[in-house]
Amino acid sequence: MDELVGGLRRADSVTVDYDPGRLLQGDEWARRAALLTTVLGNGPFGDVIDLGSGIGQVSAWAAARAGQVIAFDLSHTHCLLYTFFMWHRKVGNAHVFHGSLAGLGGEHAPHPVDLLISFNALSRAAVLDQWPHVGRYLRPRGQALLAYPLLYGDADPTSEESLALGAGLGDGSGEWQPPTPPGLDLVVTGRAGKTQISLPCAAIMTGRKELFDFATGRPSPCWKGLPYFPIELEYRLYRAAEGSGGN
Numbered sequence: 651m652d653e654l655v656g657g658l659r660r661a662d663s664v665t666v667d668y669d670p671g672r673l674l675q676g677d678e679w680a681r682r683a684a685l686l687t688t689v690l691g692n693g694p695f696g697d698v699i700d701l702g703s704g705i706g707q708v709s710a711w712a713a714a715r716a717g718q719v720i721a722f723d724l725s726h727t728h729c730l731l732y733t734f735f736m737w738h739r740k741v742g743n744a745h746v747f748h749g750s751l752a753g754l755g756g757e758h759a760p761h762p763v764d765l766l767i768s769f770n771a772l773s774r775a776a777v778l779d780q781w782p783h784v785g786r787y788l789r790p791r792g793q794a795l796l797a798y799p800l801l802y803g804d805a806d807p808t809s810e811e812s813l814a815l816g817a818g819l820g821d822g823s824g825e826w827q828p829p830t831p832p833g834l835d836l837v838v839t840g841r842a843g844k845t846q847i848s849l850p851c852a853a854i855m856t857g858r859k860e861l862f863d864f865a866t867g868r869p870s871p872c873w874k875g876l877p878y879f880p881i882e883l884e885y886r887l888y889r890a891a892e893g894s895g896g897n
């Protein structure tokens with residue numbers, strides 16, 4: 651049964667799944683910036699694509715080291731918050747587009763860039779669908795950084811302990827790994843630290859939508875864990891070969 655707000659479906663509201671908790675985690679901003687500098691260096695990078703930009707943590711880091719930051723996000727809410735945060739941080743060279751690389755083509759596709767970052771944004775399904783095409787948005791020798799939640803492929807997860815490596819359980823045998831896109835070489839892989847994830851976000855990222863009732867905005871009865879919990883992120887850095895990319 652759909653939950654109603656003033657006669658409208660709550661699930662249709664912009665605020666339905668929005669949890670501002672991550673905005674308040676100031677130390678996560680600093681940790682994220684330190685990791686990006688360690689993995690990617692300090693630039694300058696030319697133009698940068700931030701795919702799944704959220705409120706703009708990665709864009710803000712990149713903007714200080716790039717020509718232009720071209721950000722994409724599927725969420726209207728995050729595009730609006732991104733606009734506010736860029737204004738608040740006095741960033742003038744970052745622009746967010748509502749949508750995703752997958753929906754672009756022809757004159758609506760961005761020019762190939764030197765660096766493409768997708769940080770804790772793409773679900774497993776999106777990585778499988780879209781990540782193989784990132785090479786066309788990279789210049790030769792361009793770099794692509796993908797960070798994704800390390801969640802186990804447990805057959806029947808009922809709590810974060812059974813879903814998330816962040817809880818410290820399991821031996822990694824069910825670990826999921828993204829494919830290396832054609833034309834790109836895997837340069838380095840590593841842990842990107844912990845972040846908080848909400849159950850609906852974890853359900854989307856892993857493709858396990860049965861864990862959350864999106865119509866009512868409530869965890870499924872089978873879920874015995876917390877609605878919001880820490881997970882580990884892993885990153886993979888790829889480089890386009892000389893003479894490839896941008897095609």
Ligand SMILES: C[S@@+](CC[C@H](N)C(=O)[O-])C[C@H]1O[C@@H](n2cnc3c(N)ncnc32)[C@H](O)[C@@H]1O
Nearest residue numbers: 702703704707722723724725728750769770771
């Ligand atoms: C957990 S937030 C992370 C945001 C940001 N990258 C960060 O690290 O703070 C994930 C964001 O990715 C966006 N997103 C998910 N799939 C996407 C896709 N295929 N294309 C563009 N944005 C996407 C969501 O709307 C959301 O704003």
